Amino acid sequence: MAKYIIKRLFYAFLTILVLLALTFVMMHMLPGDPFSTGKAMDEGTKQALRAYYGLDKPLLEQFIIYVRNAMVGDLGQSIKYSRPVMQIIMESFPVSFQLGMLSLIFAVIAGVALGAVAAIRRGRAADTVAMTLSVIGVSIPSFIVAALLQYFCALKLNQLTGTQIFAVTGWGNFNQMILPALALSFSSLATVSRLMRTSMLDVLSSDYIKTAKAKGLSEKAILWKHAIRNAIMPVVTVLGPIAAAVLTGGFVVENVFSIPGMGKFFVLAIKENDYTLIAGTTLFYGAFLILAVLVVDILYGIIDPRIKLASEKE
Amino acid sequence: MIDAHKLTTTQMLTMVLSNEEEKIGMKGNWVKKVAASMMCLAMVTGCGSNGSSGSKEISVNLTAEPPEMNSILTTSSGSMNVLRHCVEGLVVLDAKDEAQPGMAESWDVSPDKKTYTFHLRKGQKWSNGEEVTAKDFVFAWNKHFTKKSGAAYASTWMTKIAGAEDVFNAKDDAALKKALANAGWKAKDDYTFEVTFTGPFQYAVVLMAFPSFFPVNEKAFNDAGAAKDIKKYGTSEKTMAYNGPYKITSWTHEDSLVLEKNQDYWNKDAIKLDKITMKMIGNMTTAVNEFNNGTIDMIDLDGENAKTLKKDGKNVQAFDDGGVWYLEFNSQAKNLGLNNAKVRKGITLAINAKAMAESILQNASPVATTMTPAAVANGEFKKTVGDLLTRDGDYAKAKAMLEEGLKEEGLTLAKFTPTLLCDDTSSAKKQAEFLQAQFKDNLGVKLEVKQVTYKSRLDLMDKGQFDIVFAGWSADYNDPMTYLDMWMTGNGNNHGKWSNAEYDALINKASSLADKDQYYATLKKAEQILADECPIGVVFDRQKDFITTDKLKGVVRTAFQDMNFNYAYIEE
Numbered sequence: 010m011a012k013y014i015i016k017r018l019f020y021a022f023l024t025i026l027v028l029l030a031l032t033f034v035m036m037h038m039l040p041g042d043p044f045s046t047g048k049a050m051d052e053g054t055k056q057a058l059r060a061y062y063g064l065d066k067p068l069l070e071q072f073i074i075y076v077r078n079a080m081v082g083d084l085g086q087s088i089k090y091s092r093p094v095m096q097i098i099m100e101s102f103p104v105s106f107q108l109g110m111l112s113l114i115f116a117v118i119a120g121v122a123l124g125a126v127a128a129i130r131r132g133r134a135a136d137t138v139a140m141t142l143s144v145i146g147v148s149i150p151s152f153i154v155a156a157l158l159q160y161f162c163a164l165k166l167n168q169l170t171g172t173q174i175f176a177v178t179g180w181g182n183f184n185q186m187i188l189p190a191l192a193l194s195f196s197s198l199a200t201v202s203r204l205m206r207t208s209m210l211d212v213l214s215s216d217y218i219k220t221a222k223a224k225g226l227s228e229k230a231i232l233w234k235h236a237i238r239n240a241i242m243p244v245v246t247v248l249g250p251i252a253a254a255v256l257t258g259g260f261v262v263e264n265v266f267s268i269p270g271m272g273k274f275f276v277l278a279i280k281e282n283d284y285t286l287i288a289g290t291t292l293f294y295g296a297f298l299i300l301a302v303l304v305v306d307i308l309y310g311i312i313d314p315r316i317k318l319a320s321e322k323e
Numbered sequence: 324m325i326d327a328h329k330l331t332t333t334q335m336l337t338m339v340l341s342n343e344e345e346k347i348g349m350k351g352n353w354v355k356k357v358a359a360s361m362m363c364l365a366m367v368t369g370c371g372s373n374g375s376s377g378s379k380e381i382s383v384n385l386t387a388e389p390p391e392m393n394s395i396l397t398t399s400s401g402s403m404n405v406l407r408h409c410v411e412g413l414v415v416l417d418a419k420d421e422a423q424p425g426m427a428e429s430w431d432v433s434p435d436k437k438t439y440t441f442h443l444r445k446g447q448k449w450s451n452g453e454e455v456t457a458k459d460f461v462f463a464w465n466k467h468f469t470k471k472s473g474a475a476y477a478s479t480w481m482t483k484i485a486g487a488e489d490v491f492n493a494k495d496d497a498a499l500k501k502a503l504a505n506a507g508w509k510a511k512d513d514y515t516f517e518v519t520f521t522g523p524f525q526y527a528v529v530l531m532a533f534p535s536f537f538p539v540n541e542k543a544f545n546d547a548g549a550a551k552d553i554k555k556y557g558t559s560e561k562t563m564a565y566n567g568p569y570k571i572t573s574w575t576h577e578d579s580l581v582l583e584k585n586q587d588y589w590n591k592d593a594i595k596l597d598k599i600t601m602k603m604i605g606n607m608t609t610a611v612n613e614f615n616n617g618t619i620d621m622i623d624l625d626g627e628n629a630k631t632l633k634k635d636g637k638n639v640q641a642f643d644d645g646g647v648w649y650l651e652f653n654s655q656a657k658n659l660g661l662n663n664a665k666v667r668k669g670i671t672l673a674i675n676a677k678a679m680a681e682s683i684l685q686n687a688s689p690v691a692t693t694m695t696p697a698a699v700a701n702g703e704f705k706k707t708v709g710d711l712l713t714r715d716g717d718y719a720k721a722k723a724m725l726e727e728g729l730k731e732e733g734l735t736l737a738k739f740t741p742t743l744l745c746d747d748t749s750s751a752k753k754q755a756e757f758l759q760a761q762f763k764d765n766l767g768v769k770l771e772v773k774q775v776t777y778k779s780r781l782d783l784m785d786k787g788q789f790d791i792v793f794a795g796w797s798a799d800y801n802d803p804m805t806y807l808d809m810w811m812t813g814n815g816n817n818h819g820k821w822s823n824a825e826y827d828a829l830i831n832k833a834s835s836l837a838d839k840d841q842y843y844a845t846l847k848k849a850e851q852i853l854a855d856e857c858p859i860g861v862v863f864d865r866q867k868d869f870i871t872t873d874k875l876k877g878v879v880r881t882a883f884q885d886m887n888f889n890y891a892y893i894e895e
Contacts (some may be wrong), residue, residue: 039776039779040775040778041777044475045778045785050475051815053478091389091558092558100576159609163616164616178602179615267578269576269578280777
C-alpha cells in the first residue's frame with residue numbers, strides 16, 4: 010500500500026510539473042501586457058515592474074525560479090493585487106472548499122436518497138417525479154438556481170416575514186451558507202440520483218438480494234445492509250469528478266452571492282494577464298484535484314475490499 | 324414568464340423532497356430534525372449580522388476589492404475611494420471639488436505662482452503614534468518619483484513638479500541621491516513643506532488632494548516590511564498608518580472593509596458617521612437585492628436597474644463621473660484616409676450621439692461637444708468654451724464630408740471598410756453593434772468589428788494597430804489640462820498618433836500662463852482644433868447612476884471624488 014501511494018505521488022508530481030510548464034508557456038502567449046491599464050505608462054516604469062516580477066528574465070529561467078520557490082510554498086506576488094498569491098489562495102480556498110463540501114454533502118445525501126427511493130418505487134409516481142427533477146436539475150444552470158434562491162428565499166422571504174432567515178450575500182454565518190450550497194449542489198444532486206437509481210435497480214435484481222429475501226431477512230436489513238452499500242459504489246466513483254466540478258465550478262454561485270471564494274481568481278487572473286496568479290491558482294487546483302483522485306482511489310479499496318490496488322497484486 | 328416557471332420547479336423540488344423523506348420513514352424524521360435545527364441556527368445568526376438602523380453606521384458597495392492601499396503606487400479608483408477616508412494629504416476636496424485645508428492649515432504662493440509653501444498643523448498623529456510632519460510628505464514623494472518603485476502615475480506627474488524628472492530618470496544610486504537632494508519638494512522644517520512646480524498651474528493646490536501626493540509615515544512603511552519590498556505597504560489594515568477621518572479596522576479581502584472614525588483626527592467633530600462598511604459586491608443584480616433587502620445604504624447602478632428602481636419611486640441619483648467617450652481614430656491609417664480630418668469629422672458627425680448615450684448607458688448622459696466635460700471646474704471651463712462640435716443630424720452632409728475627404732486621399736466610399744477594435748465583453752459588443760448600424764444607416768459604410776480581450780485591445784492600441792476604437796477617458800485632476808495634454812504629439816495616450824504643431828504650441832503656452840482667463844482662452848483654441856480635426860470624435864459625457872437610502876445624506880460623488888463620505892450624515 011505504502012509503495013503504491015509513493016508511486017502514485019511521484020506520478021502526481023510529474024503531472025503537476027507538466028501542467029505547470031504548459032500553463033507557463035500558454036499564459037505568456039496571452040496577448041497583452043499585465044501592466045497596461047488603459048493609461049499610458051512610462052517604458053521605464055514598465056521595465057521596473059517587469060524586473061520586480063522577474064519577467065525580464067528568459068522564460069526558462071523564470072520557470073526554474075518559479076518551481077524552486079513553489080517547492081517552499083512561495084507562489085510569488087500577484088500583479089493585480091499587491092499580495093502574495095499563496096496568501097490569496099489561503100484566504101479564498103477555504104471558503105470555496107467549505108462551499109463545495111457543503112454542496113457535495115447535500116448532493117450526495119439527497120441524491121442517494123432520491124435515487125434509492127426512485128429505484129425502490131420503480132415505475133410509480135415517486136420514480137417519475139424524482140427522475141423528472143433530476144433532468145431539470147441537470148438542465149438549469151446553477152446561476153439561475155442561485156439567482157432564484159437569492160431572490161425568493163433571501164430577499165422576498167425577509168420582506169414577507171420581517172426576519173432575515175437567509176442572508177442575501179456574504180460568507181461565514183450559517184444563514185449565508187445554505188442557499189449558495191444548495192444552488193451549487195443542484196446539478197450534482199441530479200447526477201448522483203440518476204446514477205444511484207440505475208445502480209440500485211441492478212443490485213435489487215441481483216441473486217444475493219433474492220437469497221437474502223429467501224433467508225427471511227427483513228426489508229429494512231436488506232435495503233440498508235446489502236442493497237444501498239453495494240449500489241453506492243458507482244456514486245463513490247463519480248465523487249472525484251463531482252468534487253472537482255463543485256470546487257472549481259463555484260465561480261458563478263460565488264459571484265451571485267458575493268462570496269469571497271477562489272472562483273473569481275481563475276477568471277480575473279486570465280483577464281488581467283496576472284501571470285503569477287494564473288500559475289498559482291492553476292498549480293494549486295491541479296495539485297488539489299490530482300490528490301483528490303488519489304484519495305478516491307484509495308477510498309475505493311477501503312469501501313470494497315475486493316478491489317486490490319495495483320501494487321498489491323505483486 | 325421564465326421566472327414563474329423556474330419558481331414552480333424549485334417549489335416542486337422542495338415539496339417532493341419532503342414527501343420522499345417521509346416515505347423513507349426513519350430518515351424522514353432525521354432530515355426534518357436537521358432542517359429544523361438549520362432554520363433555528365439561521366434565524367439566530369441571521370439577526371443583527373447586517374443592518375445599520377438607528378446608529379451612525381452605513382454600509383455601501385465598493386463593487387470590487389481595492390487592489391492595494393498604497394498611496395505611493397495606486398492607480399485604482401477603488402483604492403482611492405478608501406484612501407480618501409483614511410489618509411489625508413495637504414488639502415482635501417470639498418463637495419465642489421475645491422481645495423480646503425487638510426494636513427496643511429494654510430499655504431503661501433510665490434509671486435511667480437510656481438512655489439507653494441504649505442504650513443502643516445502641529446500635533447497631528449498617525450495611527451501608529453508618530454507625529455505627521457513634512458518629512459512624511461518628502462518620504463512618500465521620494466518613493467513615488469523613484470522609477471524603481473514602479474509607480475505608474477510618476478510619469479504623469481513628473482512633468483509638473485520641479486526636479487521630478489531628474490529623480491525619475493536618475494541612472495544610478497548616486498545620481499538618484501543628488502536628484503532627490505535637488506528635488507522641488509522640501510521639508511523646510513517639521514511643519515513647513517515647500518513644493519516648486521514647473522509652471523504656474525491653476526490646479527497646483529487641487530493636485531495635492533490626489534493620493535500620489537499623500538504622506539506616508541516612514542516608520543509604518545518600514546514596519547510593514549516595505550523598505551525591502553514596497554508592495555508590502557497597505558496590503559492589510561495592519562500594514563499601514565492612518566491620519567485621516569477614519570481608520571480601517573478590518574479588511575476581509577474580496578468581502579468587505581470596515582472604516583471606523585479616527586478619534587485623533589483634527590477635524591473629527593465635522594465627521595458625522597462612526598462606521599462605514601464597504602462591501603465588494605460585483606454582481607449588479609445581487610447589489611440591487613441587497614439594497615432592496617435594506618442591508619446596504621448605497622450601491623451603483625446600471626441604466627437598466629436605475630430605470631426599474633426609479634419606476635418604484637426610489638431615490639435614484641446620478642452624477643457626471645468625468646468620463647468622456649469618443650471614437651479614437653488612427654491618424655496613421657492612410658490606407659483608409661483616416662489621416663484626413665474630413666474623413667474623421669464626417670464619421671464623427673454621422674453618429675447619433677444622443678441615441679448612443681440612450682442606448683448604451685440608458686440614462687440622461689449628455690452629448691459631448693468638447694473633449695473636456697462640464698464636470699471639470701464646476702462647468703466654468705465648459706461655459707467659456709461652449710459647444711464646439713455640434714451635430715445637426717444632417718447625415719447627408721456628414722456623408723458628403725467623408726466622401727470629399729476620401730477623394731482627397733485618392734480613395735472612394737465604396738472601398739471604405741474600416742474596422743472597429745473592441746473588447747469581448749457584452750457591453751463592448753453592444754457599442755459595436757450600435758456603431759455598425761450607424762455606419763450602415765447614416766454613411767452606407769460597412770463597419771467591420773474585431774473583438775479581442777481587454778488586455779489585447781490595450782496592447783493593439785499601444786502599438787497603433789487599429790482603425791477606430793470606442794474609448795473613454797476620465798480625469799486625474801480638476802482641470803481641462805487632464806483631458807487636453809494627452810493629444811500632444813508623442814503622448815502615450817495619443818494612440819492614433821495624431822500630431823498638430825499648433826495644438827502642441829497652444830498646450831505648452833497654456834502651461835506657462837498664470838492668468839486664468841488667458842489660460843482658458845488658450846485652451847479654448849486647442850479645443851477648437853480638436854473639434855475641427857477630430858483626432859477623436861467625442862460622443863457622450865458619462866453619467867453614473869447610484870441609489871442611496873433616504874436617510875443617508877451628504878454623500879459627495881463627483882468626477883474627482885468617486886465616493887466621499889467625509890461629509891455624509893444620517894438624517895434622523
